[in-house]
Amino acid sequence: MSYLHQIKACNGYTLKDFRPFYVDEVQVGHIRSSFAEKLQSWPAVFRVTPAAVYLAPDLRSFATRTEKVKDVLKALLEKGILPRWHGEEYPVTASSREAALFAIDRGAAPYFGIRAFGQHLNGFVYDGGQLKIWIGRRSPTKWNAPDKLDNLVAGGVPHGVPLGENLAKECWEEAAIPSDLAAQAIPVGYISYRMETAQGFKPDVMYCYDLELPSDFMPQCQDGEVEEFYLWPMEKVAALVRETHSFKKNCNLVVIDFLIRRGFITPEHPDYLEMVAGLRVPLEA
Amino acid sequence: MSYLHQIKACNGYTLKDFRPFYVDEVQVGHIRSSFAEKLQSWPAVFRVTPAAVYLAPDLRSFATRTEKVKDVLKALLEKGILPRWHGEEYPVTASSREAALFAIDRGAAPYFGIRAFGQHLNGFVYDGGQLKIWIGRRSPTKWNAPDKLDNLVAGGVPHGVPLGENLAKECWEEAAIPSDLAAQAIPVGYISYRMETAQGFKPDVMYCYDLELPSDFMPQCQDGEVEEFYLWPMEKVAALVRETHSFKKNCNLVVIDFLIRRGFITPEHPDYLEMVAGLRVPLEA
Numbered sequence: 026m027s028y029l030h031q032i033k034a035c036n037g038y039t040l041k042d043f044r045p046f047y048v049d050e051v052q053v054g055h056i057r058s059s060f061a062e063k064l065q066s067w068p069a070v071f072r073v074t075p076a077a078v079y080l081a082p083d084l085r086s087f088a089t090r091t092e093k094v095k096d097v098l099k100a101l102l103e104k105g106i107l108p109r110w111h112g113e114e115y116p117v118t119a120s121s122r123e124a125a126l127f128a129i130d131r132g133a134a135p136y137f138g139i140r141a142f143g144q145h146l147n148g149f150v151y152d153g154g155q156l157k158i159w160i161g162r163r164s165p166t167k168w169n170a171p172d173k174l175d176n177l178v179a180g181g182v183p184h185g186v187p188l189g190e191n192l193a194k195e196c197w198e199e200a201a202i203p204s205d206l207a208a209q210a211i212p213v214g215y216i217s218y219r220m221e222t223a224q225g226f227k228p229d230v231m232y233c234y235d236l237e238l239p240s241d242f243m244p245q246c247q248d249g250e251v252e253e254f255y256l257w258p259m260e261k262v263a264a265l266v267r268e269t270h271s272f273k274k275n276c277n278l279v280v281i282d283f284l285i286r287r288g289f290i291t292p293e294h295p296d297y298l299e300m301v302a303g304l305r306v307p308l309e310a
Numbered sequence: 311m312s313y314l315h316q317i318k319a320c321n322g323y324t325l326k327d328f329r330p331f332y333v334d335e336v337q338v339g340h341i342r343s344s345f346a347e348k349l350q351s352w353p354a355v356f357r358v359t360p361a362a363v364y365l366a367p368d369l370r371s372f373a374t375r376t377e378k379v380k381d382v383l384k385a386l387l388e389k390g391i392l393p394r395w396h397g398e399e400y401p402v403t404a405s406s407r408e409a410a411l412f413a414i415d416r417g418a419a420p421y422f423g424i425r426a427f428g429q430h431l432n433g434f435v436y437d438g439g440q441l442k443i444w445i446g447r448r449s450p451t452k453w454n455a456p457d458k459l460d461n462l463v464a465g466g467v468p469h470g471v472p473l474g475e476n477l478a479k480e481c482w483e484e485a486a487i488p489s490d491l492a493a494q495a496i497p498v499g500y501i502s503y504r505m506e507t508a509q510g511f512k513p514d515v516m517y518c519y520d521l522e523l524p525s526d527f528m529p530q531c532q533d534g535e536v537e538e539f540y541l542w543p544m545e546k547v548a549a550l551v552r553e554t555h556s557f558k559k560n561c562n563l564v565v566i567d568f569l570i571r572r573g574f575i576t577p578e579h580p581d582y583l584e585m586v587a588g589l590r591v592p593l594e595a
Contacts, residue, residue, distance in 0.1 A: 121580065121583055188577050212573050298406060298515065
């Protein structure tokens with residue numbers, strides 16, 4: 026086990042059983058062949074070939090594409106092919122969130138292998154000169170990664186919601202951080218990874234934020250998604266990341282980035298070049 | 311002009327007139343064909359083909375390779391084909407500094423297109439809550455980028471010298487930062503770029519450091535390489551980077567990284583994804 030091991034665990038894929046997914050001749054994702062074949066039943070929405078999947082070219086507008094795809098997803102949900110409806114819409118894009126070609130339910134995003142955007146916040150405290158970081162344990166009833174350790178605040182960014190607004194909402198829901206305090210969070214870059222999963226493919230971008238919290242601040246979960254919070258010395262968190270599978274996989278990367286930016290992991294580390302590069306893999310569909 | 315423009319200015323290359331340079335079947339650099347042809351005069355050291363340049367395979371040890379290549383470089387210097395002798399040795403490596411296959415004079419590094427390692431330090435001060443950063447103007451007599459603005463401390467890392475030791479040396483020489491203060495510099499990652507130049511090719515790695523300086527600290531150049539120092543508000547430095555060619559090219563990238571890590575450039579910036587990715591291009595020879 027090592028930091029690099031955790032980075033590689035978020036970047037394992039072969040895509041050998043996947044087909045590229047195109048909108049308007051622009052690749053926006055990857056679809057597993059077994060799922061692509063299910064989409065063949067809706068030729069007015071998806072053109073499925075052995076080599077690729079295309080959104081039907083006569084679906085021209087953002088609204089039409091979003092609506093027609095939603096109808097298909099609802100039908101797939103009824104058939105039990107899609108397991109759940111998330112109720113949040115993600116942008117489908119080959120570049121930035123703003124350049125979305127249509128929107129799709131978050132639960133379906135990995136099935137289409139589209140880039141998903143999230144926000145993760147490192148909440149930290151200086152306690153007598155020692156840097157400590159707030160860590161949450163995810164609820165045992167969470168659909169994804171139950172019981173795993175998590176960054177203090179983390180969430181997906183739905184289509185059309187400004188980053189600042191979404192961060193404030195997540196800060197309140199997950200940790201009862203008031204909006205004036207959330208507004209002090211400093212954006213510090215992003216992490217990207219490309220991971221093959223049971224659902225499909227996740228080429229994700231996580232915007233990262235650092236927020237120094239008052240020493241008397243106690244996070245309180247508002248939405249039941251976090252079971253418990255811990256304020257741990259950085260060294261303890263570093264060891265958990267380095268030596269265990271305690272964290273939700275992608276949260277390890279957010280901690281490693283923090284450790285690098287704060288000088289806890291130094292350029293003398295034999296994996297330094299590979300780690301820094303590995304936290305920001307090229308942005309492709 | 312834009313931040314992204316500065317990043318792209320450090321990443322312009324076609325390599326169409328270059329040949330890969332191999333040591334032991336491992337590519338460690340790129341050599342411009344016109345320079346490769348000069349090396350044909352030393353077949354015991356370099357095997358030059360129309361497609362590639364190979365270090366002679368019977369040169370086995372680090373010491374032998376270093377010595378034989380040095381003899382060639384000295385001859386090229388006498389002929390005026392290499393313009394100057396730097397007097398510092400750089401590692402020749404396909405991965406980390408520690409995995410060097412031989413060492414080569416720093417002045418020759420771009421002619422062989424080998425990865426060069428440097429250290430750049432952001433020296434900053436909080437002045438009444440405002441973040442200010444120390445900027446140096448390079449001496450008008452510098453061989454490279456005379457008169458250009460520079461990070462407070464910046465230098466190459468010679469072969470075999472530990473990073474901490476080299477940083478302390480550079481901190482003293484360039485800005486009279488004492489070693490106990492230099493030791494407080496926080497390593498915060500690295501920046502990589504790949505740039506074609508008049509000399510050849512530079513696939514460089516710059517280790518970056520942040521150092522908060524006492525408000526009464528005044529940098530003083532010890533080695534004549536810096537003409538003048540300025541303590542400027544971050545916003546002014548940001549504008550100089552964004553809108554002018556005042557800085558030595560690669561120093562722009564160190565400032566942009568600082569602006570991103572400190573939240574001066576936010577994820578709302580339309581070029582954000584491309585900027586963060588562009589600061590760390592993949593590490594290849």
